Structures are given as C-alpha cells and as structure tokens.
Amino acid sequence: MITVENLTKSFQGVSALNGVTLDVEAGTVLGVVGPSGAGKSTLARCVALLERPDSGAIRVDGTDITSLDGSALRAARRQIGVVPQGDSLLRQRTAAGNIALPLESAGVPGPQRRTRVGELLDLVGLTDKAAAYPDQLSGGQRQRIAVARALAANPSVLLADEPTSALDPETTGSVLTVLDRARAELGVTVLVVTHDMNVVRKICDDVAVLEQGRVVEHGKVLDLVGNPVSRTSSALLPAVDLNPINESSYDRVADVVLVGFAAVGALLPEAAHRFGVELNIVGGGLTRLGETPVARFRLGLNGERSDSALEWIGEAGGAVQRSLKGPQGVAA
Template sequence: MITIKGLNKVFTAKDRNITAVDNLTLDIKEGEIFGVIGYSGAGKSTFVRLLNRLEEPTGGNITIDNQEITALNTKQLRAARQEIGMIFQHFNLLWSRTVADNIAFPLEIAGVPKSERQKRVQELIELVGLAGREHAYPSQLSGGQKQRVGIARALANKPKVLLCDEATSALDPETTNSILDLLVDINEKLGLTVILITHEMHVIRKICNQVAVMEDGKIVEQGDVLDVFLRPKQPVTRKFVEQVMGVNDEDEGIDHLIGTYEHGKLLRLHFIGETTNQALISQVSKKFNIEVNILQGKITNTQRGAYGTLFVQVIGESQEISQAVGFITEETSVEVEVIHDAE
C-alpha cells in the first residue's frame, strides 16, 4: 500500500544543515494501523508531513497505492491529496464555521454538489458520534468533540490513507481512549490504512498492529507491536515500554524480593497472548507437589493480544520444582526465568 525508499529531509538554518529524516525506508500494508513513535525532535512529524508533501522531501521516493507521490506535479498532487486524509494535534478547525460546515469544507473545495455534500456530512457526523452538534461552533465543543470534527473532515473525500499527527496529545486520558476507539472503528468499517504519529507508547499499545521507533531522523527499531513490547532492542524503545509496563519499578523491586524470601526459587513468568488467561498457577500447583506464592505482576493488552510478567515463589523439593519449570517451558508458551535460587 505504502512504500517509502531512502526518504530524506534536510532543513537549512543559520548556514547549517539539519537532517530531520535520514534515509528512511519503510513498507506499510493496506488496512493496518501503523504507529510511528519517537521523542520530540526525532523527526516523526516531519516524516508524516512528507507523505502528502506538506513538506517537500530532499531525496527518496514515496509510493501510495501504486502512485509515486514524489513524482507528481502541483495539479496531480492536489488530486492525490484527496485520497490522503490528515488530522492534527490542535484540530486546525475553522472557528467561524459550524461543525457541519467544517466537515463540508474539503467537499466544497473538491466541487461536490451541495445536496451530495449535505448527505456525506450527515453520514460522517453519525460515524464520529456528533449527532445533534451539527450547528455548534468549535468554541462550543470539548477537545474530544473538536478532534471528532477533525476526523470527520479528514474522511470527507473518502481517503484511502489517514495520517494522524499527535492526534491525542492535547486530550485527557479518557478522551484519548475514546478517540483511539473511534480510529479503530473507522479502520475496521472503512478499511483505511492509518499511520499514527505519537510520543506515547500506550497509544501504540492500544490500537497499532505495527510500530516503527524513530530517533535522530532514523528508524532504529520496527516490528509487530507485541514483539517490540516483549523484546525491545534499542535503549529508546525500552524507555517507551517502561511508560506502560513500569519496567524500572519492577526491576528495582527484584532486589527487594530476593532479600525477602529465603526459601525455594523465585521465578519470573512472561505470559503472551492467550496464555494470560490460563489458570497456570492453579494447574501447576495441582500437578506437582509444590507451593506457589504470587508475589507481584502486571498484565497489559495490545491489538494482537495480552502479555504480562508475574513473579512467583516456588517452594518444594528441587526435583519437583525442576519438573514444574520444565512442564511450563515445554507444555505452554509461557517463558520462565529463574531470578533467584535460595536452595
């Protein structure tokens, strides 16, 4: 659906060059929600603006739905942009226009007849959950409602791709979740390819299928969201995972656990996908002559399934404990790590 090869963007400021996007190559499949995450200055917002040429690339090429965006002239680009919707962090609404008129604006520019515009606007108002607010002005709306208007406006021309540049950063957590749920609903109903730019890992965790991590204009890590959460390779990725899982607090707590429990083995269990719902502790306790004490743990969810970490103390004969660990390792998809052996 989207193929990006060797994409570069260099800005010139005060007689020096600043590389915002550095030789970026990426493939995004049709119909998926693809997340791009990075801290401020990583180049992610510049990257998303290059996709519809709100910023002109210094080098490289972008192909969307078999059309090379970087090769289009001004007239061709104007037509191509109708198939690339975009929503922004600060909404970018027309404050002198009502909700309905804001949504209708891109249809007016495209020359869509009034009766057809009105029908399309009403469909979109229903889709984004703004029924009854058609005649309200932006100043009369909450932040979440403003973003819903922005989403409806971006969908007006029935685009194939929806670009979201920090679309939830200005919203409170509850409103953020409602907007993310709406994006998932739109993705499923319309089959849109969604590219989501953010600096918040919980946004990636909640709705994205794939994620690319940006740092200094480069993609430093990429993959399935669940895989990246489970096995982050780069320091910047591990920091983002800590936002959601509190890994630092967890690891600091290991020393406390080791110092507190003087018998048996301390195990760290990594649950992935469906295994998070299995009654594993009960099953192992019944099958083997051991005592299992749950010490602490945390489970979170991604689009591909849940995963989590559980710390347990196992008390019993060494042979029984070894058999129990072997059973978990061989008969389930739970990963086992012995972090302390007090025997």
C-alpha cells in the same frame, strides 16, 4: 499498503530523517513514537506530501508518490487525510461546514456533500452538533470533527499528528475510538504520531520507535512486548520491581510475559500442577493491548523441577527471562 524506503530529510543542514524504512499493512493502525525531535512529525508530513523528502521513496499501493506532480500529485494527496496537530477548525464554519470543506473544494454536488457529512457526523458520534461552531464544542469534540473532515474525501490513509495532546483521559478515549472505527469500518490505514504510549496500548496494531531520525524498533505490538529487552515492552507493560529479600526465598526467580486470555488465565497454574512446584507472583501486573490481555509477572518458584516448569512455560508461548538469583542459579 504504505512502504517507506530509505527516507531522508534535512532542515538547514540538520538531519530530521536518516534512512527511515517502514512497511505499513493496509487497514492497520501504526503508532509512530519517540522522544521530542526524533523526526515523528517530519515523517508524517513527508508521507502526507506536505514536505518533500530529500531522498528515498514513499509508496502507497505500489505507487511512489514522491515522484508525482501536477494533477497526479493532487489526486494522491486526496488519498491521504491529515489530522493536524492542535485545533485546526475554521471558527466561522459550523461542525458540518468544516467537514464539508474538502468536498466543496473537490466540487462534490450539494446533495452528495450533505449525505457524506451526515455519515461522518454519525461515525464520530456528533450528529447533534452539526450546527455548532467550534467555540461551542469541547476540545475532544473539535478533534473528532477534525478527524471527520480528514475522512471526507474517502482517503485510504489517515495521518493523525498528536491527536490526543492536551486532552483528558476520557476525551482521549473518545478520539481514539473514532480513529479505531475509521480503520475497522472504513478500512483506512491509520498512522498516529504520538508521545503517549497509552495511544499505542489502546488502538495500535504496529509500532515504530524513532530516535534521532532513525527507526530503532518496528513491528507488531504483540510481538514486541514478548521481547523483554524491547523498548516497546518496557514502555507498555507493568513495571516489575526488584525485591532482593523476596528473591532470596526462592529456588528460581524469573520474569515472564504472557499474551492472550488462555495464557494469562491458565498457563501458570498448569505449570505449577504439572511439575509439582510452588509458584508465586512476586511482582508485575496485567494490562490490555487493544482487546488482548497481557501480563508481565516476576515469578518465584520453589521445587526441584522449577527449571523444567519455566522451560515448559516458554514452550507454551510465554516469554521467559530468568534471574541469576537462587540456589539453582544459572541463567537461561
């Protein structure tokens, strides 16, 4: 588990981090998002001990790593793998040679090095590229080798700073699959710094939103999308366009968020049948967060029990935000 407590960091009098506090459960993927200059990369560099914070604590499995020095600090750094932003491979080394580099530095014997490199090439799906040099690899392949290199020393934490920047969608998917496999198969806790909310949509369990060096939102992705006013919900879910002409045709209009196969597939038809109302989807759409289907719909309802139908949807697990439109017209 990673715990960040009241972390601060300034550069030449300009605050980059201002009291950042986070908890990251072991074996999860946390997406750190926010606008440029929000402090995302600074936070990652502090957690990786590449920068010393001005104050605060960073605890990994209960140990405050900011208080370490000497051999204890070096040992702690080996537990944190880092995938730097941009192309970081050494051009004079093959793919296998790049992965082996941390193992050579740690004095791991040759046979063990070769075994470990082989395992990691298999993990990232590039066994056939072991002898290729970086300039013979695509951008996505180079990034997957960089992930393998960061995993070479069996770290408990993996930090990836903008791992999909400048990659096309298909290549991005292959890199994200590797990060997800690192979590699922190796039990690594992954922190991904990104500006791309598709990264959060595809692999993140939790998300932390930074603005001006502060955490303004933090929690499990599936919990946050259920809050219609959260930043995460706005960024990840399908947009709902306001159409006053359509809204005037209904007794009640409401926006709902439905999470999970059962809710998305059955909740709305059940509400219409149970309360004898006409229920139409007039906006919104479906997406997936990891393997979980999530819908945000604008609903138009007609019928005397429209309010009761919406209340039941809320009680059954849907997040309901009612509109003031319609002759029944009170917000709930």
